Amino acid sequence: MSASSASSKPSVAIIGGGIAGLSCAAELQRLGKYNPTVFDTGRIRPGGRCSSRFTKDEPKDKGRNRDSILSRYTIDHAAQIITLPRNGFEDFKKQVKIWSGEGGNEQSDIILKKYPRGSVVEIVSGDFDRNKKKGDEKQQKKEKSTPTIRSVNSQYMYYSPKGIGSIPLAIANENNLKIEQDVWISPSNGVKYIGSKDSNYPQWSVQTNGKRFGNFDMVIVAHNGKCADRLMSRTPAKDLHSLLQVNFSPYVPQWGGKKMTLNSIYSLTVAIKSQDGQNLSDVVGKDVMVGFVKNEPDLRLVTNQGKKIQDNSLDHDVEIWTIFSSAKFAKKYKGPQENLPNERVEEVTKLMLEGLERSLGLQEGRIHQGLILDSKLQLWGAAVPLNVWNPSGDLNESNSGFLFDGQHGVGTCGDWLLDPSIPGAYESGRRLARYMSSSWDKEDIGLPSLGGEFRQSRAASGAGIGNVR
Ligand SMILES: Cc1cc2nc3c(=O)[nH]c(=O)nc-3n(C[C@H](O)[C@H](O)[C@H](O)COP(=O)(O)OP(=O)(O)OC[C@H]3O[C@@H](n4cnc5c(N)ncnc54)[C@H](O)[C@@H]3O)c2cc1C
Structure with a gap:
């Protein structure tokens, strides 16, 4: 028929x-x-x-604990920001107004909000300079210095407080x-x-x-x-x-x-415990939801899921961050997307956390295993x-x-x-x-x-x- x-x-x-x-x-x-x-x-x-893992979604890998810490939170594991294009896309812009309840549109269910001023930043300087010659990269990775965190104009950027999904x-x-x-x-x-x-x-x-x-x-x-x-x-x-x-x-x-041509990106989400009362938001900024990483070759973006998503009421001692790798890094450490072997998961998780330490000017080993209460690594093989x-x-x-x-x-x-x-x-x-x-x-x-x-x-x-x- x-x-x-x-x-x-x-x-x-x-x-x-x-x-x-x-x-x-x-x-x-x-x-x-x-x-x-x-x-x-x-x-x-x-x-x-454009999807989220919502609270209590049944995990794909049956072996994974349904009550694991990360399963208690809504997590955007790919797209994070909706940026309104400057020209054209008028219907999309209208739709964003409706979803965000802006401009007098009555919308009982607000699914988009503008990123507040100061919540989107660039993590820059430290001493890493992307334009330096290839051979210098290794040396630069060893260097550690406090980054400058500067605010980005987020006037046209939206997020979903309920999860982008x-x-x-x-x-x-x-x-x-x-x-x-x-x-x-x-x-x-x-x-x-x-x-x-x-x-x-x-x-x-x-x-x-x-x-x-x-x-x-x-x-x-x-x-x-x-x-x-x-x-x-x-x-x-x-x-x-x-x-x-x-x-x-x-x-x-x-x-x-x-x-x-499509690139690949690793997305790593971690539930991280404070140490001596300090957590990542103390370094990146308490109001920061998203940071573009500009001072570290292995990473591109970090996002504080607890800050961004309204239902993620956190234990004050725990923060949930998602970190994106660079495409070059993902290519180097690529594995079978649907079935990453444990050794690869451990290796990539470790390397990405080391990248985060370098980017934030933290001492090597500062984000040690004892602080990571739970983590989930995902490879977007055909990312962008x-x-x-x-x-x-x-x-x-x-x-x-x-x-x-x-x-x-x-x-x-x-x-x-x-x-x-x-x-x-x-x-x-x-x-x-x-x-x-x-x-x-x-x-x-x-x-x-x-x-x-x-x-x-x-x-x-x-x-x-x-x-x-
Ligand atoms: C890590 C990452 C971060 C990103 N960040 C942002 C961001 O911050 N802002 C932004 O605007 N964009 C971002 N993007 C890009 C954005 O997510 C995509 O441009 C957009 O979602 C693409 O939508 P699409 O419908 O074209 O494709 P897709 O979202 O890929 O949709 C294709 C769908 O087809 C399904 N499918 C595939 N094969 C089959 C099959 N054989 N049978 C049935 N179904 C099938 C897939 O499961 C999928 O659901 C990001 C992307 C990635 C990977």
Whole structure:
């Protein structure tokens, strides 16, 4: 049975329930021409790289204690900051106003707040100088000096006091989206192009191990990385597939490179006990929620989850911090993302805590094992796109930020098509939905055969999540 026969509207299978897939589904639904279903691997809820581990979420590794210290807190383990883009993205900005209850919008459920002044900082100086020659790095790592902590203009930066994972939940719930959760559409046989058979549209069958979800009139690939590459590799959508081929590296050349390039980032969360009445916030600043690390090559960001998330009422003696590695560090110590061996977890945890000591000018061994009450290390193997696809021509909201292959009825949306951020992903999904809903005859758009190139993304050139290189 075709999934579309349950409704007179053509059906769309959206593979990926991150911000891009959800915003695409929400906009398709709002515009009323299609009947979207989102398929997402998330075990408990959608969100992808914009997600939180909420209090008492059942741990993935069954061996892990459900009542471990970290399981008592909500933790943002990837995205931390929503930065409003200066130009454009007007719908996203409107949505942020609604979610934050700003500008007279009545919103009973506030899920976003502006970072208060002084709560976002840069951790700079010490003596580390990134521009020094490579050979000097080792020597510099040994040097220890008190850093300067300086406030960053956070006027356009938002956080979620309930955890950033409340954003995808809000999109899903406010729009009553149909989501098949904890479903992995296998890259080897999850989608099959079956062509136009009993409808006017091209048709795709969608299945996962042991379960068929039926036929859909269109497919949207709303994820990237190896999975998306393989998912499309055996379909006739060759042009679109060629852009999904991916490269993993901490760098792209300044001109952008030839392939989509993703970096990797380690995210380490620790519950840390005070020593002699002092904890990390005594060094970084009591009001600080996020710090961009600028004086240590292995790290890029630290965030005080207890300060940021309202329900995390802490024992006054304990603080919860999440620390992001640099991409270069993650590449060097990479392991199997889903199953990091214990030795690798211990090694990386130790090295990242040493990096934190150096960055904060703390004595070596100051953050010793005895102070770490609990920790969780996660590798984001396909973390942030370092380049984005730019089709050729005069670009505007209606013709860029997404791809569509009209002949085969397949499109893609995601952060790598516009900007490697939550606003970028949101906008990409929304633009694709608008394009699909604008008229029934869909021309190809954005595909490489029509011209275009990859350009270095903001993440690569220094902004993004704070110089993610
Ligand atoms: C460590 C880190 C920190 C970041 N910090 C920030 C920040 O502070 N601010 C900011 O704006 N951005 C930040 N980003 C980037 C931001 O999180 C992303 O740009 C955005 O969330 C991407 O959304 P997306 O929908 O394009 O992709 P994703 O979030 O990756 O969504 C894709 C979804 O598809 C699912 N999926 C994949 N394959 C399949 C399959 N075969 N079947 C079914 N489902 C599948 C995945 O599970 C996922 O849920 C950060 C990213 C990382 C990794």
